Amino acid sequence: MSNDTGLKFSTPAMRILENEHRYLSYLMGQWHTAVLWFEQDNISLDEGRARLQELRGAIMDFIIPLNKHTAKEEEHFFPLLGQYIGFEQGPLVGIQEEHREIDGYIGHFLHHTAEGTQLNSVEDIRAAARDAGEAFEVLTVHFVKEETVVFPMAETLLSPRDRERLSGKLNTLIT
Known part of the structure; x- marks a missing residue:
């Protein structure tokens, strides 16, 4: 039996985050x-509205x-990583900005698809769906950046003690 999980990282903390990325990407x-x-x-207006509510539920x-x-x-x-590389510039600044951008797209989508909100045209419905699409695109690129820049940096820079402590803090369920 193979123990190959397909995960790229060797430290438990980074494997936890990478595995969560896999699950989130699946969703x-x-x-x-x-x-x-x-x-x-x-697209008919009625079918568009129905599909949009299904999309809303999934999101x-x-x-x-x-x-x-x-x-x-x-x-x-x-x-923790910021203690090693700083907080004022570099990859953490961009990654945290992407978190805010993702929240913005999802929040905008949820606002425009809230119960009681009546989207009055197919174009209104498409515009709302585009916000979800933008969130998808930013998330996809975001995960790649974390896995190609930030996670390898952490594996290299964090002390064994810090990696172990971080693993203990990250080892919680997201579901």
């Missing part, structure tokens, strides 16, 4: 299919583990 793939549906021609389910994952990074990982 994103499910709702991104719904986003792409809105790109087709000849509502998605943001629970996303928020838990992001909180782990913001509360434990970034402050």
Whole structure:
């Protein structure tokens, strides 16, 4: 039996975050299919509204583990790595800005699709779905940046003691 999990990182803390990225990417793939549906021609207003509410439900389910994952990074990982590389410039600044950008797109989508909100045209519905699509795109690039820049940096720079402490703090469920 092979123990190969397909994970790239060797330290437990980075493996936890990488594995969470895998799970979140899987969930994103499910709702991104719904986003792409809105790109087709000849969508009826009623069907568009119904599909948008389904998309909203999927994103509502998605943001629970996303928020838990992001909180782990913001509360434990970034402050620790920042002690090694600084907080004023560099990759942590951009990564944290992306967290805010993702929250903005998802928040905008949820605001415009809230119960009682009546989207009055197919174009209004498509515009709302585009916010979800933008969140997907930013998240996809964000995960790549973390896994190609920030996580390898942490594996290299963090002391064995800090890696062990971080692993203990990150070893919680996001579901």
